[in-house]
Amino acid sequence: MLWVKAFHIVAVVCWFAALFYLPRLFVYHAMSTDDISKERFRIMERKLYRGIATPSMLATLVLGFWLISYHPAAYMSQGWMHAKLALVAMLVIYHMTCGALLKQFAEDRNTRSHVFYRWFNEAPVLVLVAIVILVVVKPF
Numbered sequence: 001m002l003w004v005k006a007f008h009i010v011a012v013v014c015w016f017a018a019l020f021y022l023p024r025l026f027v028y029h030a031m032s033t034d035d036i037s038k039e040r041f042r043i044m045e046r047k048l049y050r051g052i053a054t055p056s057m058l059a060t061l062v063l064g065f066w067l068i069s070y071h072p073a074a075y076m077s078q079g080w081m082h083a084k085l086a087l088v089a090m091l092v093i094y095h096m097t098c099g100a101l102l103k104q105f106a107e108d109r110n111t112r113s114h115v116f117y118r119w120f121n122e123a124p125v126l127v128l129v130a131i132v133i134l135v136v137v138k139p140f
Contacts, residue, residue, distance in 0.1 A: 008066075012060050024117075026120070
């Protein structure tokens with residue numbers, strides 16, 4: 001169980017790193033004006049999303065549910081776990097939204113400003129803080 005937990009934490013760290021960095025790339029991509037920069041950002045965004053973010057998300061989910069499977073009744077009877085799983089579902093939606101935005105950038109159809117992406121970039125920070133508090137403090 002400890003090995004599964006350790007790899008779950010590693011996967012979570014990798015997923016969050018990608019979720020923090022990908023929208024930051026969107027900020028710079030939205031600000032770029034020359035074709036060389038735009039193409040560079042398209043490549044970086046695609047590689048980050050497909051090569052790191054999505055595999056890390058899948059590993060996080062598989063390992064997380066594996067951990068729950070050790071004591072499902074105990075975990076699922078606790079309110080903090082329900083709240084955590086709701087936040088994880090929100091992160092999956094955020095991840096998929098990043099994928100949709102990536103596609104818009106790839107097709108040169110972005111209509112949002114760099115300011116939007118700066119605010120959009122803050123969402124996973126708030127979710128991370130909430131999840132860590134729920135897991136460590138178990139307030140309910």
